[in-house]
Amino acid sequence: MLRVLTLSTLFPDRNRPTFGVFVERQTRALAALADVEVRVVAGVSLPPWPLSLHRHYSGRRALPSHETLDELDVYRPRFCVLPRLEPLSGRALARAALPLLRALRREFPFDVIDAEFFWPDGVAAMHISEALGIPFSIKARGSDIHYWGARPTVRRQMVEAARRAGGLLAVSAALKASMTALGMPEDKIAVHYTGIDLDRFAPIDRSAAKAALGVKGSLLVSAGALIPLKGQRLVIEALAALPDATLLLVGDGPDRPALEALAAATGVASRVRFLGNRPHAELPALLGAADAMVLPSAREGLANVWVEALACGTPLIITDVGGAREVLRDAAAGRLVPRDALAIAAAARALLAGPSDQERIRESVSAFSWKRNAETLQEHLRSISRQRHQRGDDPAPFGA
Incomplete structure (x- = not known):
């Protein structure tokens, strides 16, 4: 023992x-x-x-x-x-x-x-x-x-x-x-x-999941503490160049008032939802509904939410930090981008141009358990x- x-x-x-x-x-x-x-x-x-x-x-x-x-x-x-x-x-x-x-x-x-x-x-x-x-x-x-x-x-x-x-x-x-x-x-x-709990984090019917959230068009999710390190400001700025997209921010933190003000100032407040901290049990449905999970962090080790999103068949838009290259080994699984709003918007447009292969994306993290x-x-x-x-x-x- x-x-x-x-x-x-x-x-x-x-x-x-x-x-x-x-x-x-x-x-x-x-x-x-x-x-x-x-x-x-x-x-x-x-x-x-x-x-x-x-x-x-x-x-x-x-x-x-x-x-x-x-x-x-x-x-x-x-x-x-x-x-x-x-x-x-x-x-x-x-x-x-x-x-x-x-x-x-x-x-x-x-x-x-x-x-x-x-x-x-x-x-x-x-x-x-x-x-x-x-x-x-x-x-x-x-x-x-x-x-x-x-x-x-x-x-x-x-x-x-x-x-x-x-x-x-x-x-x-x-x-x-x-x-x-x-x-x-x-x-x-x-x-x-x-x-990763591969039974809980798994692909779902994305269209039905969006409808359950009351979302029409494309959906981006960013999950992480609302702090400058995580870069949600850049995602909100990128949203201005993605007129059909809605952004869900999962998490809370000291940056929230500034991010709310930025969403209003850039004219995207109606397409940004601040969900606050959510129980971990709710995360599979939110990640599974998204067309992409976006997290332009300044630094990471290997973020659990990267692996959780991929297990749901949801591609990533993340910065080249920490173990990002160890997770994103398949081009279908997402994009590595500079910490720049225009680059994030361009990566999102590329991913949103056609349906993602959910099973292929999930397979990229099958070794995680x-x-x-x-x-x-x-x-x-x-x-x-x-x-x-x-x-x-x-x-x-x-x-x-």
């Missing part, structure tokens, strides 16, 4: 049901394997008292410290974070989690720590490993490397954690190259592609867990 402690600050909760849903799905697929047991520690960041009493943090304060979600035990230790003092977050998470983990080990003697994001999870895993003598793995997903890796104080901690880890994972070969460029050991990094993802992760973590027994590690005094 392999006992895994999954450490992830990216994990859904009752206030944010879609936050890190891909981490939850991977964790559940791993836990479903016959010879694996999993517990989840999803740290909750809060500023120190009395700042933590602000209404902005009321949802986080109300979260239970432990709950069982569909047979998955999730623990949520609170750890202290202050703006401009983010470089302390990894150690803060470790200190907050250690009392819980020492107690948890009495009933659940976990063999390995599976950190699901490099910052602060991966650095916290390093400190926890030092204290408990348990080997650890870290998975990189994109912004942890591209954003946090650009901050020298944080980058140094991440590289140290990478060197001490028993193994590392990257969601794409492109992200592996970025990790290596930061100074992380290339020989430790394995590419671990995301999974949660079963394969889980089995690969299991073998990776099992190989790391053996290191402890081979070395006979003893706990260090951190956090005693």
Whole structure:
């Protein structure tokens, strides 16, 4: 039996049901394997008292410290974070989690720590490993490397954690190259592609799906947080050159007021629908109805929504970032474009000129599955867990 402690600050909760849903799905697929047991520690960041009493943090304060979600035990230790003092977050998470983990080990003697994001999870895993003598793995997903890796104080901690880890994972070969460029050991990094529920994400009758949404003509969908990084502004600008098209924006974020103003200023407000955050269960119908999924991100690791759209038989219009070329290997599956509204509009016109081959597009991601993802992760973590027994590690005094 392999006992895994999954450490992830990216994990859904009752206030944010879609936050890190891909981490939850991977964790559940791993836990479903016959010879694996999993517990989840999803740290909750809060500023120190009395700042933590602000209404902005009321949802986080109300979260239970432990709950069982569909047979998955999730623990949520609170750890202290202050703006401009983010470089302390990894150690803060470790200190907050250690009392819980020492107690948890009495009933659940976990063999390995599976950190699901490099910052602060991966650095916290390093400190926890030092204290408990348990080997650890870290998975990189994109912004942890591209954003946090650009901050020298944080980058140094991440590289140290990478060197001490028993193994590392990257969601794409492109992200592996970025990790290596930061100074992380290339020989430790394995590419671990995301999974996809091919039963839920599947081609549907596109015309009927559009009619159910009250859409006539062409339909574009852009799914992602409404932040400058994702580039929805460019999609709205491109819509002005696509007079027959409607755009659905799935997601929410601080850019929403500016995007609404831009839609009005460019005369396309009547053809742009802001759907806000939607339950993940609604995404197959929205992606399946679309003639194309458009996401001109400035950076990505390998976006789950790319694979989900393709599984629905919906072609992509995306920028050449992260693992985009690892996903778009068939010209029928979409276009790679510059981060430019005119280029996006031109790609959309080309895709909308004729019906797409939904089954061919779906076939391009047939290798992605949660079963394969889980089995690969299991073998990776099992190989790391053996290191402890081979070395006979003893706990260090951190956090005693």
